[in-house]
Amino acid sequence: MMKTRILITLxxxxxxxxxxxxxxxxxxPAAVAQLSTSxxxxxxxxxxxDRRPSWVSPDIDAKQTQVLFVSDASTLDxxxxxxxxxxVVGTITGFSQPQGECSNSKGDVWVTDTxxxxxxxxxxxxxxxxxxxxxxxxxxxxxxxxxxxxVAVMNIFDLLGKQGEVLxxxxxxxxxxxxxxxxxxxxxxxxxDGSGDLFFDGRSEGGAFMLSELPDGSKAxxxxxxxxxxIYFPGMVQMSTAxxxxxxxDQECGGASAACIDQLTISGxxxxxxxxxxxxxxxxxxxxxxxxGVEANGEIAGSDWEFCGYTASTTDLWAYPSGGxxxxxxxxxxxxxxxxxxxxxx
Amino acid sequence: MKxxxxxxxxxxxxxxxxAPGPGSMIGGVSQAQMRHARTLPGQAWMDAGASSADLIYVxxxxxxxxxxxxxTKALVGVLAAFxxxxxxxxxxxxxxxxxxxxxxxxxxxxxxxxxxIKTLDDSPYEPNGCAVDSATGNLAVANSQGASGSAGSIAVxxxxxxxxxxxxxxxxxxxxxxxxxxxxxxxxxxxxxSSNDSLFxxxxxxxxxxxxxxxxxxxxxxxxYGVTGIQWDGAFLVxxxxxxxxxxxxxxxxxxxxxxxxLLTDRYIGGAEYGIYDPNPKHQGTEILAGYIDESYSxxxxxxxxxxxxxxxxxxxxxxxxxxxxxxxxxx
Numbered sequence: 001m002m003k004t005r006i007l008i009t010l011x012x013x014x015x016x017x018x019x020x021x022x023x024x025x026x027x028x029p030a031a032v033a034q035l036s037t038s039x040x041x042x043x044x045x046x047x048x049x050d051r052r053p054s055w056v057s058p059d060i061d062a063k064q065t066q067v068l069f070v071s072d073a074s075t076l077d078x079x080x081x082x083x084x085x086x087x088v089v090g091t092i093t094g095f096s097q098p099q100g101e102c103s104n105s106k107g108d109v110w111v112t113d114t115x116x117x118x119x120x121x122x123x124x125x126x127x128x129x130x131x132x133x134x135x136x137x138x139x140x141x142x143x144x145x146x147x148x149x150x151v152a153v154m155n156i157f158d159l160l161g162k163q164g165e166v167l168x169x170x171x172x173x174x175x176x177x178x179x180x181x182x183x184x185x186x187x188x189x190x191x192x193d194g195s196g197d198l199f200f201d202g203r204s205e206g207g208a209f210m211l212s213e214l215p216d217g218s219k220a221x222x223x224x225x226x227x228x229x230x231i232y233f234p235g236m237v238q239m240s241t242a243x244x245x246x247x248x249x250d251q252e253c254g255g256a257s258a259a260c261i262d263q264l265t266i267s268g269x270x271x272x273x274x275x276x277x278x279x280x281x282x283x284x285x286x287x288x289x290x291x292x293g294v295e296a297n298g299e300i301a302g303s304d305w306e307f308c309g310y311t312a313s314t315t316d317l318w319a320y321p322s323g324g325x326x327x328x329x330x331x332x333x334x335x336x337x338x339x340x341x342x343x344x345x346x
Numbered sequence: 347m348k349x350x351x352x353x354x355x356x357x358x359x360x361x362x363x364x365a366p367g368p369g370s371m372i373g374g375v376s377q378a379q380m381r382h383a384r385t386l387p388g389q390a391w392m393d394a395g396a397s398s399a400d401l402i403y404v405x406x407x408x409x410x411x412x413x414x415x416x417x418t419k420a421l422v423g424v425l426a427a428f429x430x431x432x433x434x435x436x437x438x439x440x441x442x443x444x445x446x447x448x449x450x451x452x453x454x455x456x457x458x459x460x461x462x463i464k465t466l467d468d469s470p471y472e473p474n475g476c477a478v479d480s481a482t483g484n485l486a487v488a489n490s491q492g493a494s495g496s497a498g499s500i501a502v503x504x505x506x507x508x509x510x511x512x513x514x515x516x517x518x519x520x521x522x523x524x525x526x527x528x529x530x531x532x533x534x535x536x537x538x539x540s541s542n543d544s545l546f547x548x549x550x551x552x553x554x555x556x557x558x559x560x561x562x563x564x565x566x567x568x569x570x571y572g573v574t575g576i577q578w579d580g581a582f583l584v585x586x587x588x589x590x591x592x593x594x595x596x597x598x599x600x601x602x603x604x605x606x607x608x609l610l611t612d613r614y615i616g617g618a619e620y621g622i623y624d625p626n627p628k629h630q631g632t633e634i635l636a637g638y639i640d641e642s643y644s645x646x647x648x649x650x651x652x653x654x655x656x657x658x659x660x661x662x663x664x665x666x667x668x669x670x671x672x673x674x675x676x677x678x
Contacts, residue, residue, distance in 0.1 A: 073601060074560060096566045099601070115562040115604060138603055161582060161596055161605040186598070207529065233599060251599060257552040289600070307600055309555025336559075336600070 050076050056090035056126045060345075065089075067124060067343045068294070068301045069109045070315055071098035074336035078111055080126060081315055083301065083342075086330040090126045100141035100189055100292055101341035102151070109341045110151055112139035119153055119169075124345045132169055136178065139167075141189035141237070141292070141339075147196040147216070154187040154200055166190065166200060166214060166221065181212040181221035188234040189249070189292060199224070199246055199266075201234035209234055211248065211264075211271060224266065228273035230255075231262060236292040236302075236340075242320065245274065251289050253278070257308045258286035261293065261300065263321070277323040279304070281311060284325055294342045295320050299327070303337030313337055390460040392423030397458025401675045402621065402635065403442050404647060405431035407668035411444055413458075414647075416623065416674060419662040427453060427462060433475030433523065433575065433619065434673035437483060437506065438627070442675050445473035445487060452476065452487060454506065457675045464507065471499055471512075475523035475575055475619075475671070478506065479530050480627070486532050486549075488521040500524060500534050500549065500556060513556045518545050523575035523619070525583055527597050533559075533583050535573045544573035544587070548600060561585075561595055562604040575619040575671070579652070581630035582606075586620050591655065592634065608655035610636055612648055621672030622652060633659075637669030645669055 059082070060067065066083040067090075078098055080090030097115035107124035110132075119132040119139055137155030144151055149171035155164040164187035167176035183204065190200030196216030204210055209231045214221040235249020245263040253260035253276075263275040279287045281304055288310070293302025300318040313334045316326035392413065400416035403425075411431050413423035429448025436442050440457035450469035453462040471489035478485050485506035489498040497519040501510035515521075518536035522544075526532050530551040535544050547556040563570060570587065577584045582594035582605050590612075594605040624631035634652040639645045646663030650656065 074558060076560070097560070097562060097601075114601075116566050156598070156603065157596070159606075161594065161603075257550065305600070307550055307555075307557040308553055309557070338601070 050093040050095075052093050054090070054092045054094070054126060056080065060089050060125060065345055067107075067345075068315070069101055069103075069111070069122070069339075069341045069343060070303055070334060070337050071095070071101055071111055071339040072334050072336055073097055073099060073338050075334075078122070078126075079315070079333050081330065084299075084317060084328060086315060086317065086328050088330070088333050092122065092126050095120075099338045100139070100154070101339035102142040102144045102191075103341040103343050104144045104149070105146060105344075107343040107345050109343050110142050110144070111339065111341075112142055112153065114138045114140060114156075119151070124343045132174055132176075134167060134176075136167065137164055140187070141200065143190040143192050143198060143200070143237070145192040145196055145198070146194060147192070152190055152192070152198050152200070152214075154190050154202070156186050156188060156202075163205075164202065166198065168198075168214075179214050179219070179221055181210070181214075181223055183223050184210045184212050184221070186234075189237045191236075191238040191246070193239045193246075199237050199239075201231075201237050201248060203234060209250075211237075213266075213269070222269055224269055224271045226264065226271045226273065229262065229276070231273075235259065235290065236261065236294075238295055241296050242298070246271065247295055249290060249293065250276075251291060253286070256286070257288050259288070259290035259304075260323075261290075261295075275321065277318075277321050279318055279323050280325045281306075281314065281316075282325060282329055283311070285310065287316075291338045292340045294340050296342055301342060302340045303334050305334075305337050307336075388426050390424055390426045392458055392460045396422040397456075398677055400623075400625075400677050401458060402647070403434050403444070403673045403675065404637070404666055404669045405434055405444060405671045406645075406666060407670065409448075410665070410667070412665040414662055419649075419660060421662070421664045423458070423460065424665065425453075425455060425460065432473065432670050433488070434671045435476040435478050435485070436673050436675045437478040437485075438480045440675045440678055442673055443476050443478065443485060443506070445476050447472045447474060447490070452485070452503075457677065466503055466507070466510075468501060468510070469493075471501060473501075474498075474521065477523075477525045477532065477576075477578070479526040479532070480528075481530050484526075486524050486526070486534075488524045488534060488536070490520050490522065490536075498536065500532070502532075502549070513549060515545075515547050515556050515558075517558065518547060518556075522573060525576035525578045527578060527583055531597055531600075533561075533576055533595075533597050533602075535570075535576055535585070537572075542572050544570035546570075546602070548597060548602075550600065557600065559597075559600065559602055561602040563593065564604065564607060577620065577622055579622045579631045580624040580627055584620070584622065592620055594653065606653065608634065608650075608653045610634070610648070610650050610655050610658070612636075612638070612650075612658045619671040621647075621674045623674050625676065635672050635674070637666070637672055639668050643668075647672060 068081040078092040121130040137158040141154035185205040186203040198214040211224040232252035261277040264271040287304040288308035289305040314331040316329040402414040411425040452466040454464040470493035474490040475488040485503040521536035524534040532549040591609040596603040621635040622631040623633040645666040648658040649660040
């Protein structure tokens with residue numbers, strides 16, 4: 001297949017960003033090292049930022065193709081999958097520790113680069129559009145607000161490993177505002193509803209799952225008490241496109257090495273688990289881990305990170321809300337898939 | 347080649363001259379030091395009442411594991427059943443495990459005990475380090491090599507007994523160390539086949555295979571070299587690369603995060619694992635002990651504030667010989 005190399009790689013951008021580093025930070029500004037030499041399914045070579053050029057296939061129709069962006073924390077790349085074929089149509093390189101993702105209605109995708117303390121905004125075709133810096137902590141999740149255009153970033157913890165926060169960047173601004181729920185210590189993933197309310201998950205200092213809400217216009221986040229079941233480890237957060245449910249991923253579904261997506265009915269400061277979507281691999285076994293997925297078009301798109309050691313990691317499509325075995329999958333690329341976002345061309 | 351135990355009383359006495367002694371002193375030499383000098387190689391002993399205090403266990407190149415009172419820094423005992431004692435680890439009951447690269451055995455001692463209460467056969471692997479999961483009591487042993495120089499492994503002994511489950515890696519032939527975090531995940535480290543570059547793998551809490559993992563360092567383009575051990579400090583995993591400091595890392599659901607580093611400013615530190623004093627296991631430790639060997643080949647152990655680091659606040663040297671590992675067992 002003919003591949004077109006895009007001119008701007010994140011490696012170059014990361015180097016250019018060095019001049020903006022904060023001397024007081026124990027983290028050096030983003031930089032790049034040598035690239036990994038080989039990757040074996042299920043056992044990726046421990047890599048440094050991948051300096052190979054990014055590429056995007058000309059097969060992408062900028063207006064028609066839906067693209068699933070998947071970040072990989074081992075190969076340190078972001079892969080672009082054409083939907084519904086799941087064919088790889090691009091690879092964006094140069095990240096230090098890519099994790100969570102979010103996208104807007106224009107098709108732009110934000111990728112958090114945890115160790116670099118950056119959030120990169122990529123176009124539908126994978127071009128770097130903008131870079132947000134995060135001097136407070138280590139970004140993991142992000143969410144785009146369709147009401148305001150704000151981008152919220154969840155820092156799992158601060159630079160000393162203490163309580164995290166949510167940073168909200170207004171459109172066009174690189175100066176965020178910090179928000180916390182005083183009871184929440186670790187901040188993982190988040191999603192907005194249509195009214196500007198931000199929901200995000202994480203854990204208490206003792207490690208218990210927590211769900212919080214930053215209501216539109218509020219200065220502090222509040223705890224959402226969850227009933228009707230137990231969520232063991234925080235995963236994706238997204239308002240369902242098919243119902244009024246808040247979808248919250250559990251990376252340790254039932255306390256085991258399995259992943260499910262719980263459907264929560266929100267009422268004030270309480271939430272009830274009304275249903276749960278169990279995800280399986282192509283063999284009919286529970287997926288080992290879905291860190292972040294996207295629900296849209298009657299499907300869940302995301303990746304099974306197979307650290308359980310049974311099969312290779314795969315990027316899959318599952319029917320929603322029935323779950324079960326994937327309707328399509330691709331095991332050729334990802335090794336440690338983390339974040340996922342759907343980009344629709346315009 | 348396995349080391350022979352060598353104990354020369356004169357050297358031991360001289361080596362102890364500068365170290366703070368226990369309460370009972372005769373001519374500047376403690377009763378324990380005199381006892382150590384009189385003790386024949388291979389004989390274990392422990393002061394009566396030693397077990398009532400927090401104890402430091404130091405594995406030495408001369409084949410002894412010497413035991414010290416944490417507060418007074420006095421030598422209070424010697425364990426001497428080893429050929430080449432290396433890594434040490436402690437379970438939540440205060441039992442101390444010592445891995446012996448000479449006999450390929452793992453010895454478990456009760457806090458303050460002189461005889462092993464359990465021996466685990468780790469052969470044909472050569473053990474280098476160990477860790478205990480405080481929640482399950484599982485013991486993980488990092489093996490540097492197998493039979494006839496074949497690849498090493500991570501051996502996990504369920505409840506620290508019986509035969510182990512052995513995990514190997516296609517990219518890490520030589521495991522140096524490992525440590526459990528507070529959720530039962532095991533981070534392991536070892537060396538690449540043809541370099542001193544350190545690689546990492548983790549064993550998930552419910553996993554059945556080692557999984558490669560990138561561990562960030564203090565710079566975005568960081569490459570780890572010569573990481574000799576990993577410990578748990580009560581809040582973070584701590585990497586030791588043989589330099590004048592240690593590095594704190596968080597391991598959360600298979601993702602490693604850089605946190606901070608502790609720099610220790612005294613000379614001669616390096617080459618020995620560190621011991622972290624953590625009197626409240628739900629919080630980060632408060633003091634770190636570092637072994638040293640100086641240019642005249644004198645050895646000892648320094649105390650430093652933790653995690654702040656800086657200059658040492660105390661030391662001992664009696665009985666210490668090119669220390670390999672330091673473990674701290676809390677009194678119950």
